[in-house]
Amino acid sequence: MLKSQQEIENKYKLRATELSGTIDGLKKSIDKLSMVRIALLLVEIAFFVFFLQSANDTEIFWRGSLLVLPIAVFILTVKKQNALSKNKDYLSSLLWVYENELALCRGDENKYAHGENFKEENHAYTADLDVFGRSSLFALLNRCSTKVGTERLAQSLALTDTQEGIIARQEAIVEMASHIDRTFELRANLKGHDVSQIEQIKQKLKGLLAEQLKFTRNKPLRLYVKILPYVASILTLTAIIVGGKLWTVLMLIAFINATLTLGQGKKINKVYYGFSGGSALLNDYAAAIKWTEEINWQSSYIKSLFSSTKQVSAQIKKLAKIIQAFDARLNILLSAILNFFFLWDLDCCIKLDQWNTTAEVENGLDRIGYFEELISMATLVHNEPTWTFPLIDEGFSLSATELGHPLIKQVGRVYNDYQLETQATVDIVTGSNMAGKSTFLRTVGINMILAYAGAPVCASQMRLSIFKLVTYMRIVDSLKESTSTFKAELNRLKMILNTVKTTENAMVLIDEMLRGTNSRDKYLGSKVFIEKMIELRVPTLFATHDLQLSELQATHSQTVRNFHFDIQLAQGEMSFDYKLKHGPCSTFNAAILLKEIGLVLEEEH
Template identity: 55%
Template structure:
């Protein structure tokens, strides 16, 4: 049984409460550990005072042993606190994810990117149908945080797919929806990280790192770095057991090692600064990839995303560990000591090169495919949050049939649905009606739901079946001062684009809202008439919204290829009432006279 949207909102509220409680509990535990650290520090001071005041006997030996206990305990607590800090960071991201879903379902804008960067008035439909930008379809759908995910979602919303691709994506989205409860963990692992940093790491792995690490592939260098810890240990042991001469030898030896690092500092820095500080980020991405690996997926679309036979998450964890070790150089004291004793930076570079030779290609592919999972999760989340919406049937033969279809960006409380279908053969449908009666919204309702259908998502309808069309729209035509383009010239450019597309793609579907607004009424009618007849001759299905009743009269000359529909108004006691329902035939009631009267102008 499907949950209602009210139940879904309640479920998100409960999850928000649960995660908030876990965060509070974790914070209390961290505070307790902080007090324990203070206690251990005070205990260490006490033992040190006892050591200074003790005689050289068994008691002094016991104090020396006790002096080490707070140090070990302190180290364990620091490790535990670090783990809890990472856990609380993750829980905060998970809280954000749940809170964002609650927000979206309660009319608050989505916290993910709204796709404004992908806006283009030159695209055949994305600007007119509100696909990108503020209050857009992309803004409703997007749950992608990675660059690849956002670009892939934008690409699929803006391109005409093949039927088989749509069906494969539908199957993948439905499978993803069965795991929707776990997808929030996936999203939390990706959210909040530096997106540009991961892009930098991918670029480094793909085209730069191999060349940058070439300096550590010298066999003699590798051998020396491998034996350095043993040499250092031997000299230190000799210095402790024998005499001060070995301390002098150790000092010279450590200086030589520091010089060894300094001479290669530029090459080491070039490698480090592409990865430094990325350990936490890579751990998050590794956890996200591990999430994709742990399921036995069945849909071919998802299975095709896995290129490696070995778990890539393990490989990324290994890279993260190397980078975490490399980050030790950020502490000047620790880094200097490690380089002097172990040639630490060179050791990390050698380990990184060994990893690069065996794992980098699989990792790049897996990191890129995280975006594919994000995109599918975006669509599956829509399906989960809108249980009343349906997945459309995609047909091979010419078809568009809808039942109670509504605009997905209009709130359910005020949304008005309509039923509409095309005949078995293409027609041009003239839609007349008053201002504000719903003509433009209906055109956008059809168009935006077609885009949803083609991306593999559910649509805002009780039922929908359609074939694959190339959508072309003509709605918001603007002039351009920068390009010295008048409104009329902009309209002509748009018409030219549509005509070219109609000729090149016989599966074009056209949505036009009030054509040729930038010219006189006579030319507007004649231009609209010839354009309608061009579409009829090309057998191109179209919806043509207009105030011009003369266009409805074209039905007399094109009885089988032109249909009339309208949106009307009811006038009671001088007031207008709209029902926003599509009806057969041309409109007979208009509201211009009433609207003009309201501003003090009366038509005779």
């Protein structure tokens, strides 16, 4: 395992450079083949002119034979060029994956979704702890391209699992991290596809397809479609040699087939709807699923994602092959020829009905999303080698050594130690503006979220039991809902009180309570709330500017603890070390900051 972020960054940079070189080489090869195709076209024209100058039957035969050679080479050239183009596209996606990781190492934004659509202001903690949106925990973690993957990642950050479930996820994430280099291949196969189309295909496979294919289960129809290609081919060859009335028979068959195709047109269109142009997407999903099938997974969590031992990837490739054939109908001229002589669309529908193994395929497509979510966590393990997996306790505990905020860049991150007592306490954190109170509360909360998701935490060591986390930090008014700041605060407090009264393992994080009212009511409201938390034995981290609240320790010595963040003053200049210290704060910076803008408090005269 790589030991430092610099080593990781160098690895991504080297791989990106190698891929760029390979892609440039492929582009040159593709350009050369394009020139070969033009040359073959010119040769074919020359051969055709040569053929037109034939003087006798012998010359017509051998000169006509020459016409086949450029066409054959042209077909092989196109096939080779398509293969190179497909490989170039895949390597370009793989390059995008590595460049994105390199950008993240350098502090740039993640190019995967940031989870804006999962924001929920009334959630117990996600809005306060920057879980979703730009510069969020979701944005840090997300490596998901599928709808199932992004939804599963959001769920793992917004809901708390059981102790057994968290430990199982930790094992799965560690195992996934041991295959990290191959996970980039899976991500490259999934990049750039239309998420809505795969969801549409999944919905179709759930039940619509079987119903839509009922019309193909006519035995005479199936027999006719099966033998038609042989009959049409034999008749065509015979007509070329013999001629005569056989051409009339062929035209009659074409008319019957056209009538049959048009008569079943609506039903065929319903079957085809949703699959159009989906063969490339299905092939890439099949490649991604095949990767998940090739490894002998050991963790129970990953094993549980497989509903059967069948190779779902092979089934999806078969589906992709049928859809690729079905896509011939997108070319009007080609579609007419294939349907009039071979009932091509009906044959594709029959093959779909014979293929139909929807339950297993649906599970395989969903499994990709669950793997993406694990890969997101495993990538964090790889990119942050100094982070550690927390121990999940039973009972009541929370202790952390060198705990830092995961969304703050390593160069500016400050680490603190923190530990709960063996019994619930209200820990009052006082301090100056900008000294670090709010960040510390968010540091504790966001690392708890990571821990409960089975991910590593930004700490050298962490041990905690499972708490129902509830926060009160970013309270805003709402013109749309005619809600003042104070009313919004009351609504949040009501939610917290309802939660802690009905939940045995609640933990509360509060940053500056009751900002929307006067200082006296603010103090009294905060005091009574703290006393309520003491009464209910709910562990609480309570950040405040109100130094008077720290005096509650005198009357509640066993259940109230004081901590603070202070400022350092040197020659009139302020500095912050952002380190958590015991006891109430003794220095504040409001007077200094006001003085800098020309407002001097009266007591300083």
